[in-house]
Structure formats: C-alpha cells, structure tokens
Amino acid sequence: SPYGSLFLDEIGDASLGVQIKLLRVLQERAFTPVGSHKPQRFCGRVIAATHQPLAELRRQGRFRQDFFYRLCSDAITVPPLRQRLSETPAELELLTQALLARLLGSNSAEAVDLVLTALRRDLPADYGWPGNVRELEQAARRILLTGRYCGECSDESSESEFWRQLQSGLLDARALVANYCALLYQRSSNYEEVARRTGLDRRTVRKHLQTHRMMKTKNPAF
Known part of the structure; x- marks a missing residue:
C-alpha cells in the first residue's frame, strides 16, 4: 500500500x-x-x-x-533505561507492569511483585541495564521461569577465580584486555566511556566484549 x-x-x-x-x-x-x-x-x-x-x-x-x-526531519532521543531509572526510580514498576501485561495478557499484581522483588534482590541498585528495555523484558521472563535474574553481574566465586588466574599469570594479554573492557562496560553500559578509559576505538571495544562473552561461555571464570 x-x-x-x-x-x-x-x-x-x-x-x-x-x-x-x-x-x-x-x-x-x-x-x-x-x-x-x-x-x-x-x-x-x-x-x-x-x-x-x-x-x-x-x-x-x-x-x-x-x-x-x-x-531525520524530526528526531526524538530516548534516554537509556539506566538514566531513566536513575532519574525516576518509580518507572521500573510502570515498565514492569506494561511488559507483564503484554507477556501474560493481563496485569497480574502477583507477577509484578515477584519480578520487582527478584530484581531488587539480585541486582545492584546502580545496575546499568546494558540491554535497555529489551533486557528488562528478558529479565521478567527469566524470573517468571526460574525466580532469579543476575544480569551481567559476575558472582563472587567467578571473580575470585579470575583474580587467581591473573596473579598466577595464566591470562594472556588478549584475555586481560577483554576482561578489563567487560568490567568497564558493566559499570557504565557505554561503549564511548569504555573507549575513552582504554584509549581504544568503539569497534575494537566491541570486539573485546565479544571475545569476553565467548571466553565466558567456554569458561565461566572469565
């Protein structure tokens, strides 16, 4: 048409x-x-x-x-989810209600409470939400299925294993840079900030983050 x-x-x-x-x-x-x-x-x-x-x-x-x-005759800039929640924390509940209404076909107060309780329990207060609203939707799905969502956070045992390998010299330069980029991205959820802190360009940062994800798939200690 x-x-x-x-x-x-x-x-x-x-x-x-x-x-x-x-x-x-x-x-x-x-x-x-x-x-x-x-x-x-x-x-x-x-x-x-x-x-x-x-x-x-x-x-x-x-x-x-x-x-x-x-x-682009008219452009609308939508802030990332981390910024929206830092400015208006109550928006997390509103977004969760809207997402669950779409997922479940109804606005279930019990489901909303379950998801919000798990998010506040499992994630740090300043979690960066690198996947924005899509990640929040997947988090809600996972919580409804498993009761938990840990996002991009590494657990304590994984961090301990990483530092053990670092101190013993088992990590090569490629793995070190990939882990450092992943750490910075976890804290900022911003490619430009990681590039600024490391002196790398955005494309190289993305490659290192992809490398980190592949390493973590093969070995959860990374």
Missing part, C-alpha cells in the same frame, strides 16, 4: 548501499515492488529507530549525510 507508516528498526546498521536505495525512495516518493518493473507511488510516513550514535557514524562516513537530513 502506498499509504500508512513504514518502520525501519536499527537504521544505524544499514549498509551504504541500502541507505542509497532508501534515499531514492524518500526523494522520489516511488518504489518498485519485487518481481515488478513498474514503479509505484509511496505516500506514507517513514519512522526509523537506532541505538547507534548517528553523529559519530556520519563523521566516520558510515552513515550518509544526505540520507540523514532526508530521514
């Missing part, structure tokens, strides 16, 4: 080739359906979302300037 709304999620991850194609649609207000050679008019509204810093991507040449200005 040429009318309605088109939602483009994670537009910051779109390749330059995809950006060019979308730019043509926005400029010419026309598109060619798959399997057809006849262009059709597009009169709808385009809404896009991303967690990527578009200003930085534009400086790096990974997000086209012309596409940005054609797409």
Whole structure:
C-alpha cells in the first residue's frame, strides 16, 4: 500500500548501499515492488529507530549525510533505561507492569511483585541495564521461569577465580584486555566511556566484549 507508516528498526546498521536505495525512495516518493518493473507511488510516513550514535557514524562516513537530513526531519532521543531509572526510580514498576501485561495478557499484581522483588534482590541498585528495555523484558521472563535474574553481574566465586588466574599469570594479554573492557562496560553500559578509559576505538571495544562473552561461555571464570 502506498499509504500508512513504514518502520525501519536499527537504521544505524544499514549498509551504504541500502541507505542509497532508501534515499531514492524518500526523494522520489516511488518504489518498485519485487518481481515488478513498474514503479509505484509511496505516500506514507517513514519512522526509523537506532541505538547507534548517528553523529559519530556520519563523521566516520558510515552513515550518509544526505540520507540523514532526508530521514531525520524530526528526531526524538530516548534516554537509556539506566538514566531513566536513575532519574525516576518509580518507572521500573510502570515498565514492569506494561511488559507483564503484554507477556501474560493481563496485569497480574502477583507477577509484578515477584519480578520487582527478584530484581531488587539480585541486582545492584546502580545496575546499568546494558540491554535497555529489551533486557528488562528478558529479565521478567527469566524470573517468571526460574525466580532469579543476575544480569551481567559476575558472582563472587567467578571473580575470585579470575583474580587467581591473573596473579598466577595464566591470562594472556588478549584475555586481560577483554576482561578489563567487560568490567568497564558493566559499570557504565557505554561503549564511548569504555573507549575513552582504554584509549581504544568503539569497534575494537566491541570486539573485546565479544571475545569476553565467548571466553565466558567456554569458561565461566572469565
């Protein structure tokens, strides 16, 4: 249909080739359906979302300037969950109620109390919520199934094992950097902050965090 709304999620991850194609649609207000050679008019509204810093991507040449200005006529910045909860702690209960109403099909006070009690018991008060609202939804699911959610926090035995290996010289440089990046990210939930503290660029930080996750899968002590 040429009318309605088109939602483009994670537009910051779109390749330059995809950006060019979308730019043509926005400029010419026309598109060619798959399997057809006849262009059709597009009169709808385009809404896009991303967690990527578009200003930085534009400086790096990974997000086209012309596409940005054609797409982002009105921009709304949604703060990360950690910031929203630090400013308005009561929002945790409101979000939990909304998520559980969607998951369970009804607003169950018992389920809300169960999830909130587990979150306050298992997570530190300043937990960074690196996965934002999606992580909160998964946390609610896990609590309903298992009664617990520990997030990105390492338990005490794992930290003790890590320090034992560090002092004994069993960790190589790659593992040390990966663990340090993971520690900083756990505290800040912000790639830019980790990059600033370590002197690395964002892409390298992401690679080290991926390395840490793979190491932790193979050996929970990492």
